[in-house]
Amino acid sequence: MIPLSWYVLVSAALFCIGLFGVLARRNAVAILMAVELMLNAVNVNLVAFWRYGEPQAMAGQVFALIVFTVAAAEAAVGLALFIAIYRSRDTVAVEEIDLMKG
Amino acid sequence: MNGFDISNLFLSIGQVWTEWLLQLGLSAGWVSFVNKLAGAVLVTAFAVGTVVFTIVGERKLIGRIQDRLGPNRVGPFGLLQTVPDVLKLLTKEIITPANADKVLYSIAPMLAVASVILIWGVVPFANGVMGVDLDIGALYFVAVSSFGTLAILLAGWSSNNKYALVSAFRVVAQLISYEVPLVLSLLVPVLLAGTMSMNGIVQAQAQGWFVILAPISMLIFFISSTAEVGRSPFDLLEADSEIVAGYNIEYSGMRFAMFFLGEWIHAFTICGLTATLFFGGWRGPFVDQVPALGVIYFLVKMFAIYFVHIWIRTTMPRLRIDHLLDFNWKFLVPLSLVNLIVMSLAARLTGMPRADAALGELLPYWGVLLGVNVVLAAVTLYVLGVVGSRIRRRQEAAREPEPAVTGP
């Protein structure tokens, strides 16, 4: 069997890639995609811990399912916001959205 | 191993084949790998091979319905017509538009074909004769289908052509919307069978085909799967008279052929699923004694449903996009939700009959479920009638000031 730590490392790598995307991308949609990567990293962790912990107790899988649900809801609301903001100013580049500063 | 059993032809062939491989000196791990590979090749070959005949069959049928002869030149009765057609398509030049996104442009057709062939992995041809008997087969089908949407979306976008893009938008609107009633109606057989395994669903229909127990679900599934395939009257993703040919307008040669192939496979795949989920799949007389018969029953059912598809295709005009979406969101989705709730309540209240229940025990079960469906259908029709007449009255009231206008 593959050691648990391998999965956790893959998940850590995926999380850090997502983190980089969140910090470095200009476009709001791209940032959202990076956040999705982070959430996936979390899910890899959860499922791996479920598998190598107690597979009879479903906590990890339930948690992962809840993360799916939340991710879907978040994406829907986020994309609705992007569309609304795009209507009002033709850009979703985060640096150009700067009406308020201080 | 208990020798070769002709009544269970396919499983026996599998056994003989496996033993032969083992005798060749392969290790057990390799044998299972080779078996899986062979299974995949077989299923794919079946899917692709069937297309060759369904194309001819469909063209001839459409011809008859439209009072023509259809193809009749190549081979006996024109049966081999597809062969030169395929050759022609494959030898055409593959053109990539100058500003297309090349990577995505070439990925899209493969994805389109893959998504439908993958579905065949879980369709049972006979009891146990299937790619994999996943315990989540029904969910797998829905999941894999989503690649098809993605493929069309990518094809439309990467072609850098506005008609293709418009088509891609329609695709998202249509396919994603119709996926909702599709999944909701799919849940009813899952609920009645108590399993998501495709084979398990067929086995559960020993107590009556689900088309009898849940006809409304069957209708919803049938309608929304027609929309998923994008066939008339839901063929507006490629409405040739409006957006030339839709998402695949820029494609040619082999790549176009792949879209074409994917679409045709999808068309009868959906029929195979309808047969499996609602019409008892491989079930039929004497199938328990002679399991090999299941394949024949399954194919007969599948093509019978496919015939209805073609029939509809030739007789129904295309819908408009707003009508199409209205129909889905304002009719199909609410109906399938209500249907799901009602069916689960009814199934819960009557209780599932045992696997070996006699006819006398089964009849009340059938009666209740069928009765529930009839009542639900009656209520639906009544509501439709009331709403429809109200809308009509409003339209007439709006029309009155202009008596000069006639006709629709």
Next chain:
Amino acid sequence: MTYAVFILFTLMALCGGVLVVTQRNLVRAATALVLSLFGVAGLYVLLEAGFLAAVQVLVYIGAIAILIIFAIMLTRRMVQGDESGLNRQWGWALVSAVVMFALFCYVVVKAWPLALGAVSAPAVPADSTEALGLALLDWEQYVLPFEIASVLLLSAMVGAVVIAREKHDS
């Protein structure tokens, strides 16, 4: 064999991820996201969570990724910009991500051994999908999160419609 499959899916997930955060073209980035998500689904299969793998494909690829691509297309004027997809502080972002990863590696390796041999885990019960379903509806387990999740979806739906709907011109 399992290792090869693991490495394949890991590569899919990670390479897809890297493409997501570096690709300038957003539709390509979204396609890379699909690749990455598919790799993750593969990892679920390896972990014997088939149901989650199917849900991953269905929800993430079938809904979220398509929604994202759709939003990109709707707002497509900005997709074809010439500027780089990264902002000015991308160097710092890279450094912090790498440092973070190094820290995680340290922590993970301290807690869970890397060694290949002697890895064992209890077998997954055959009906784990059913167990999951029962856990979600069990009064002594997760029925409350399950119900709250539906409230969440409902409010998100109402909210998204309110926000994205075009102005009324009744």
Next chain:
Amino acid sequence: MAELTVLQALGPLSPQLVLLLAALLVLGLDLAWGEKRRGWLPSVALLGLAGTIVATMSLWGRREVLFGGVFVVDPSAVFFQVIAVLATALVILMSIDYFEGRATYTGEFYSLLLVASLAITLMAGSTDLIMVYLSIELLSIVSYVLTGFMREDRRSNEAALKYFLYGAAASATMLYGMSLLYGITGSTNLEEMAAVLGADAGGSMSWVVLAAVMLLLVGFGFKVSAVPFHQWAPDVYEGAPTPFTAFLSVASKAGGFAVLLRFFLTALPDLSVNWVGLIAALSVMTMTVGNLMAIFQKNIKRMLAYSSIAQAGYILIGLVCWRHTLGAYGGGISGVLLYLLAYLFTNLGAFTVVIIVERATGSNEIADYAGLMRRNPWLAAALFVFFLSLVGIPPTAVFVGKLLIFSSAIRLGYYGLAIIGVVNGVISMYYYYGVMRQAFFLPPKEDTPIVASPPLAVALGVTLVMTLGFLVFAQPFIQLASWSTL
């Protein structure tokens, strides 16, 4: 604890059920009633909240573990439920006139506001990481929508986008921490987690737990807007519809603290990692940065945003002093709870004034508060009282909270924290005085008097009375807070 049957389990959940029903009812009535009777929707929502309070009161003093340990009802949860419901009711009063002619979908606003309130009540009782995460996200997602509710207002849009991006990233980070905690302890239940961590004698888990706690703090810190996770707050406070800004500053923050308290005191009480130091550092940064940045603000909503950040810093001191209990009334945690309640009335009062002025002048610039004294002396006086309370001058409401928190810090020997807190209070006087100077000593730009519409006047009256008479009126709450020390 004994297992409960289905009906017995629904009883302790009745506040949440009533809230949910009210939210659905508002949504449904909005559809059914149409334009004409939409004006009644806030009343329906208020009625729902009244029902919730009644249901909450029936749980006074009870302790129940529900759904196999996913959710609990205890005095602390009840306390936060009260906070959530009071804040929501006041915010609804404040919004009735605010949206006139500004936003179309007011029915959805009230409905989603009730859902947000529901989310806070759930956060207060969650004892399972799954439930903690889910209720935080429910609050967040509804908050994104409500922040961007004025779709035609570009500031509102922009605020929502920023809130969304920061929030999504913060919650994903927090979630990663949760997954690590689950991995190391094998459970998502806070109690079980505490048991596993307590049994970990060799400290082999401490690295992972430390990493997980830091990741979790990103998410919790985001919700309570603690520095350095506060960047979203000023922009969001400025852009969001003002009533919702008020909600964010008190209710949403209280929810964050509810989770923070529950998590640290249930899952990590035995200091398997030294989280007290982390919280103390967070507290110092939050107070100082919040107060210093507030000085430079020209927009009152932004100023209140930074002030609200600083207040979170004071409250965190209370968590640092969690070990301290002082007779029947007091201790660090009681201090946190009472501080939050006092802050609720005070800050909502301040925002009520802001809304009244915004409706009259159409502006949120501090410069436009010039001559408020002449245009409406009551308003200026009320604002003065609220600011006194925010600084923590006796006998106003927040003074009580500050007293409890600082005295706990001194008793436990955290002199440094107490001194930084007091110094920060002095700094904060400076910017509050800036507004007061405009209001009392500078001539008005226009002479038209400012009048408050009836609902706003009611909100102002309630908050003012509670701010001034906190010691008198809050007796039951003080008692509840002293029970509530988990």
